[in-house]
Amino acid sequence: MPGGDLVTLTMNYDIAEKWARFYTAEVVLALDAIHSMGFIHRDIKPDNMLLDQHGHLKLADFGTCMKMDSTGMVHCDTAVGTPDYISPEVLQSQGGDGNYGRECDWWSVGVVIYELLVGETPCYAESLVRTYGKIMNHKNSLDFPDDIEMSRDAKDLICAFLTDRTVRLGRTGVDEIKCHPFFKNDQWTFDNIRETVAPVVPELSSDIDTANFDDIEDDKRDAETFPPPKAFVGNQLPFIGFTYFKEDQLLKESNSSSEEDIEDCKENSEDKEYCLDSKKELQKKLHQLEEKLDHEMQAKDELENKCKNATNRLDKLVKELDKEMNSRQRVEASLRQLERERALLQHQSTESLRKVEIEADRKRSLENELNNLRDQLEDLRKRNQNSQISNEKNIQLQKQLEEANAVLQAEQEAAAKLKKSQGEVQKQVQSLEVSLREMQEKCSQLENSKMELEKQLMGLQAELEEERRDRNLGTETITDLQARISGLEEQVKELKSSLSEVHSEKKQLQEKLNDLEKEKSNQEIDLTFKLKSLQQSLEQEEAEHKATKAKLADKNHIYQSIEEAKSEALKEVESTLQEERSLKLQVEGKMLQLEKDHSMLDCDYKQVQQRLDELQAQKEKLSEEVCLCLCERKGHFPVVGVPHARCWSL
Numbered sequence: 001m002p003g004g005d006l007v008t009l010t011m012n013y014d015i016a017e018k019w020a021r022f023y024t025a026e027v028v029l030a031l032d033a034i035h036s037m038g039f040i041h042r043d044i045k046p047d048n049m050l051l052d053q054h055g056h057l058k059l060a061d062f063g064t065c066m067k068m069d070s071t072g073m074v075h076c077d078t079a080v081g082t083p084d085y086i087s088p089e090v091l092q093s094q095g096g097d098g099n100y101g102r103e104c105d106w107w108s109v110g111v112v113i114y115e116l117l118v119g120e121t122p123c124y125a126e127s128l129v130r131t132y133g134k135i136m137n138h139k140n141s142l143d144f145p146d147d148i149e150m151s152r153d154a155k156d157l158i159c160a161f162l163t164d165r166t167v168r169l170g171r172t173g174v175d176e177i178k179c180h181p182f183f184k185n186d187q188w189t190f191d192n193i194r195e196t197v198a199p200v201v202p203e204l205s206s207d208i209d210t211a212n213f214d215d216i217e218d219d220k221r222d223a224e225t226f227p228p229p230k231a232f233v234g235n236q237l238p239f240i241g242f243t244y245f246k247e248d249q250l251l252k253e254s255n256s257s258s259e260e261d262i263e264d265c266k267e268n269s270e271d272k273e274y275c276l277d278s279k280k281e282l283q284k285k286l287h288q289l290e291e292k293l294d295h296e297m298q299a300k301d302e303l304e305n306k307c308k309n310a311t312n313r314l315d316k317l318v319k320e321l322d323k324e325m326n327s328r329q330r331v332e333a334s335l336r337q338l339e340r341e342r343a344l345l346q347h348q349s350t351e352s353l354r355k356v357e358i359e360a361d362r363k364r365s366l367e368n369e370l371n372n373l374r375d376q377l378e379d380l381r382k383r384n385q386n387s388q389i390s391n392e393k394n395i396q397l398q399k400q401l402e403e404a405n406a407v408l409q410a411e412q413e414a415a416a417k418l419k420k421s422q423g424e425v426q427k428q429v430q431s432l433e434v435s436l437r438e439m440q441e442k443c444s445q446l447e448n449s450k451m452e453l454e455k456q457l458m459g460l461q462a463e464l465e466e467e468r469r470d471r472n473l474g475t476e477t478i479t480d481l482q483a484r485i486s487g488l489e490e491q492v493k494e495l496k497s498s499l500s501e502v503h504s505e506k507k508q509l510q511e512k513l514n515d516l517e518k519e520k521s522n523q524e525i526d527l528t529f530k531l532k533s534l535q536q537s538l539e540q541e542e543a544e545h546k547a548t549k550a551k552l553a554d555k556n557h558i559y560q561s562i563e564e565a566k567s568e569a570l571k572e573v574e575s576t577l578q579e580e581r582s583l584k585l586q587v588e589g590k591m592l593q594l595e596k597d598h599s600m601l602d603c604d605y606k607q608v609q610q611r612l613d614e615l616q617a618q619k620e621k622l623s624e625e626v627c628l629c630l631c632e633r634k635g636h637f638p639v640v641g642v643p644h645a646r647c648w649s650l
Contacts (some may be wrong), residue, residue: 005047005048034059041062053202464608471598478591
């Protein structure tokens, strides 16, 4: 499982509730599969929850699994599992007749959910006894922190798991767990969760990438040494009574050892030259790698500058688009308002025209009536000039005539007012038409600016494609550098091994030097005794003594030169190793920085792509709205099945 485990995931990320819902659902499915095969896991915890290359969860560590009997129970008299995740019934089985079923695994699932959302187990304590005490007293010890945001469904699910086994959720089957409202969402179900995308998909460089697991520290303790036995064993009994001694053996051994030391010095000098040559080669390689790394860093800086420039340009374009959108919305709002006012004024003008026509008809009818009355008056005057009745009728007709004249005058005044208002309405309509034309010109300008912005967006997309290609080249060079760094690490390991060999040789030479010093002291003692006992061969002994002193001086001089050469070689090797370590640390730091920059570039690219998609959607909406506005202005309406671009032609 190259994706690591759930513990590493909780250390690297803050687990949201929807993530906990996803991983809990997959744990439920995994436990259902184990229970359906007749087994109980008994050690559910985040350490045993591994993530595959797609980020999906899989259970591991089946060493504590146990087969259930026909009643769905297991019989065990020892408490099995991890203390923080163990259930109360498993604890009670310690030292007695323990019987429990699959519900012990659901308790552990509740502990895991609590840990994912809160950050620690619900029964955590500094001592094991207090932890077990909290587990047994879970009704009173279970508490949810106030500073942690958690939904009611999550709390209800945790409480349903962390309760007595007789009422625990899942005791009758997994279906009641799947029906819990905590698992309701719009993204996945228990049937298709394995086909959905996981919350975190691990980034892997190969099938054997272990970057998602914690590094195991090397045990740097000294090797275990066993003390000598106190009891008598008798291993040395066969050597009792055997001794070995031979005169002048020390002198011969000293001569032979000096020759061997000279040969060792020659070999050490050759090794030193080889180490120096290898050091120079490594320095050259490191210098070349540093130059390449500088070039890559410069290329990376250039890519970052390009990306920053592109993002700045995109931000400017987005701001300009927002401004254009706002101005366009304002223009469209004003257009709609003007259209409403124009329609209202047209309605008012038609109403006023209708009223004028009505008033004109009334005026004509009144004029006709007035003419008729005048004719009747004339007739009456002619017929009844001498009668009083005709006078009364004449008076009445005159009154009617005066009333008709007053009504006619009022109608004429109303008609004049209506004509005046009609002229004002026509003026307002003309001004509205002028403003409408101005708005149309602004819309055309906005369309032109929109086309220019689209062209700029196309150019930016092309630049982004080029930056992607450059980034791919950068990743290839990074992989090459990683391969070279691994080669350098192997060379460093070889140098370390050679250094350890040099140290061992130094120890051997030191031991030989100590032996020679002991031999020298023994020789001096023997010579003094021989000088006192053998006075006859005094001259010969003195000559031999001088010769031996000269040899010893030469040997001491040789030993001193050897020691100085060794110390210098060791210092040089240690300095080279220190330099290589510092260079390695620098290269690793630069690689980590490159990886971080790479991930940040990916995030920036995704954000830019998302913003481009949003702008494209806004552009389509704007084109549809402009088309609809133009169609409404021309009196056309969009035809079903015909694109908006052809709306004008229709």
